[in-house]
Amino acid sequence: MDIKAPDLGVDSAEVSEIMVEVGDVIAKDDNIILLESDKASVEVPSSAAGKVTKISVAVGDQVSEGMVLIELESAEDSVESDDDSAADDNQQASDTEAAAAKPETKPEPAATESASSDSNDKPASNAGKSTTHALPDLGVDEAQVSEIMVSVGDIVTADQSILLIESDKASVEVPAPVAGKIEKILVETGDMVANGQDFIVIMSSGTDAADESESTSDSAEPKPSAPAKAEEKAAAKTTGEPKQSEKPSAPNTVASKQADKLTETQVNEKLVDVYAGPAVRKLARQLGVDITQVNGSALNDRILKEDLFAHVKESLNTQKSAPASGNVASASLPSLPDMSNVEIWGETATQDLSRLQKVSIPQLNYNTLLPQVTQFDLSDITETEKLRGELKGSMKAEGIGFTILAFVVKATAYALTQHPRFNSHLSDDNTQVILRKSVNMGIAVATDDGLIVPVIKNVQDKGLKQIAIEIGELAVKARDKKLTTKDLQGASFTISSQGNLGGTAFTPLVNWPQVGILGVSEASMQPRWDAKKQSFEPRLMLPLSLSYDHRVINGADAAVFTRYIATLLADPRRILL
Numbered sequence: 149m150d151i152k153a154p155d156l157g158v159d160s161a162e163v164s165e166i167m168v169e170v171g172d173v174i175a176k177d178d179n180i181i182l183l184e185s186d187k188a189s190v191e192v193p194s195s196a197a198g199k200v201t202k203i204s205v206a207v208g209d210q211v212s213e214g215m216v217l218i219e220l221e222s223a224e225d226s227v228e229s230d231d232d233s234a235a236d237d238n239q240q241a242s243d244t245e246a247a248a249a250k251p252e253t254k255p256e257p258a259a260t261e262s263a264s265s266d267s268n269d270k271p272a273s274n275a276g277k278s279t280t281h282a283l284p285d286l287g288v289d290e291a292q293v294s295e296i297m298v299s300v301g302d303i304v305t306a307d308q309s310i311l312l313i314e315s316d317k318a319s320v321e322v323p324a325p326v327a328g329k330i331e332k333i334l335v336e337t338g339d340m341v342a343n344g345q346d347f348i349v350i351m352s353s354g355t356d357a358a359d360e361s362e363s364t365s366d367s368a369e370p371k372p373s374a375p376a377k378a379e380e381k382a383a384a385k386t387t388g389e390p391k392q393s394e395k396p397s398a399p400n401t402v403a404s405k406q407a408d409k410l411t412e413t414q415v416n417e418k419l420v421d422v423y424a425g426p427a428v429r430k431l432a433r434q435l436g437v438d439i440t441q442v443n444g445s446a447l448n449d450r451i452l453k454e455d456l457f458a459h460v461k462e463s464l465n466t467q468k469s470a471p472a473s474g475n476v477a478s479a480s481l482p483s484l485p486d487m488s489n490v491e492i493w494g495e496t497a498t499q500d501l502s503r504l505q506k507v508s509i510p511q512l513n514y515n516t517l518l519p520q521v522t523q524f525d526l527s528d529i530t531e532t533e534k535l536r537g538e539l540k541g542s543m544k545a546e547g548i549g550f551t552i553l554a555f556v557v558k559a560t561a562y563a564l565t566q567h568p569r570f571n572s573h574l575s576d577d578n579t580q581v582i583l584r585k586s587v588n589m590g591i592a593v594a595t596d597d598g599l600i601v602p603v604i605k606n607v608q609d610k611g612l613k614q615i616a617i618e619i620g621e622l623a624v625k626a627r628d629k630k631l632t633t634k635d636l637q638g639a640s641f642t643i644s645s646q647g648n649l650g651g652t653a654f655t656p657l658v659n660w661p662q663v664g665i666l667g668v669s670e671a672s673m674q675p676r677w678d679a680k681k682q683s684f685e686p687r688l689m690l691p692l693s694l695s696y697d698h699r700v701i702n703g704a705d706a707a708v709f710t711r712y713i714a715t716l717l718a719d720p721r722r723i724l725l
Contacts (some may be wrong), residue, residue, distance in 0.1 A: 149220045151180065151194055153211050154282045155344045160212045161185040163205050165450075168218065172200045177346070179446075181205070181217050190342055195280065198222045278351040280334075281325045282344045286633050291315040293339045294503055302330045304350070311335070311347065314507045320633050328352040424451040431456055434576065502597040514660040519698040522655045523706040527714035529555075529671060530688045535720070543616065552690070553591075553645050554616040556668055559716035561587045561607040562723045564641055567709050571640045573661045574700050581700055590639035590659065591619060593626040600626050601659065603639045646670060656695050663700045666713070667693035690717065 165182035168174060179191040198220035205217055295312035298304060309321035310330075332349035335341055422439050424432070428451055432439040435456060442459045444451040487493040532555055543550035564571040564587050573582045587608045590601040602622040607615065625631045644656045645668040656667035669691040675684040694710045701709075716722050 150216045153215045158185045160210045163209045288315045290342045504598040515657045523694045523710045525692045525710040527690045527717040529690045570664045584640040588638045588640045590642035592644035602635045663697040
């Protein structure tokens with residue numbers, strides 16, 4: 149039996165570790181291979197139980213979906229061979245009972261033959277039997293199961309929402325891959341899941357009759373599979389299967405970064421004799437964790453990412469219990485005071501945050517690590533607003549909402565192509581700036597559950613009409629909670645517009661790993677001096693607030709960039725030059 153690589157969520161990944169050997173007896177869902185890509189470390193589970201007879205890949209190989217990883221001798225084959233050897237032993241054990249034993253044992257081969265013939269006939273009737281399905285590409289390394297929308301026994305249709313997944317900035321509903329009956333749910337609320345992970349078993353539609361005939365024939369046949377399963381479970385325990393159910397949950401990664409750090413050189417010196425994959429080693433370097441002090445929970449004490457997070461969490465808890473010091477005080481906010489005393493604090497009440505607000509907190513916390521500065525400016529959009537008014541009627545007739553935001557997006561996208569440093573990311577080691585060759589614009593949208601940021605891809609290649617269409621479509625999907633992970637990933641810059649909510653300026657937060665965000669406030673009529681006419685004239689002025697990461701952007705560059713956007717908005721014809 150061939151065990152193949154599932155959907156990895158990427159084109160290919162490197163074999164970092166082979167967790168089994170030829171001859172090992174494994175159970176279904178035992179981890180067999182550790183794969184590493186640029187963005188994730190994934191343990192691939194076995195889709196069946198049995199004995200490993202061949203390993204088809206080696207450490208360092210590049211594998212893709214559908215490639216054979218290992219070959220197994222199925223449990224049924226091993227049971228049949230065990231029965232044959234047991235029969236031989238019984239015949240040799242006692243010659244005196246041979247005469248009595250023969251009539252009793254003769255029907256067994258017939259039963260075996262009938263069972264094998266039945267099993268040969270079953271594939272035709274089992275063509276639509278239950279299938280284990282893996283999660284699609286989530287667009288992130290991992291996400292949390294927030295809600296399970298179905299139960300075992302439910303009948304679902306294809307594309308019906310069955311699972312709600314929460315990541316840092318999105319709430320995504322996972323649809324049913326096929327129509328049928330839910331047989332088993334492999335994840336629980338609160339679990340952290342990754343691309344390609346098995347999450348549900350569905351009996352596809354139209355197989356009920358076949359299932360009934362199978363269950364009837366199975367009830368009439370002897371069932372050697374029960375002891376075989378027991379043996380497989382016992383064998384699985386002896387292989388030292390990682391105790392996934394006992395893995396500690398990953399704490400807030402921002403809090404993890406607040407742990408006392410070693411230098412990267414010190415960490416590297418301690419990694420020599422540690423059993424951990426490349427992704428775990430990289431995470432240890434990023435967190436500044438002494439990995440030799442971390443206890444591994446997987447096979448042969450291999451260290452997982454969850455072990456690192458648990459170690460950091462334990463360290464933080466120890467620090468909180470220790471007397472306060474300068475370092476500890478700066479590591480995190482202190483606990484709230486006891487507000488039970490009504491005479492001091494008055495009456496209080498608690499209100500739960502929405503799911504979106506909860507999952508946004510870790511991403512927002514990243515901003516506290518950035519040296520952010522905000523540059524303010526005004527753009528005279530009087531003439532641009534006249535142009536918008538002329539085009540608005542025809543756009544409305546086509547069902548397109550044509551707001552000033554479309555002009556802001558287009559002008560900003562063009563400005564980013566002329567000032568590419570604002571369309572970049574700072575490398576992990578703080579030695580390089582990674583310039584983005586395309587402009588993927590995040591547009592902040594306010595919903596009842598909180599702020600969400602869908603992304604318009606390749607804005608530099610799109611006209612005002614297409615931008616206006618996509619802004620409207622994404623806004624509707626955001627408010628109807630229909631955004632997919634692909635709608636929310638890949639932004640290189642963000643625009644946050646407060647529309648007509650009021651205010652003259654604000655300080656938007658840079659959304660790491662981006663290095664800039666443009667805030668747009670409500671336009672208002674203001675007197676502006678006309679040097680030619682030597683008089684003040686009323687002009688429609690649009691406030692702009694550019695926040696930027698000072699590690700990448702200098703203040704002078706930010707002032708030039710903001711004024712450049714203001715100039716383009718005052719006369720969009722400049723984009724055509």
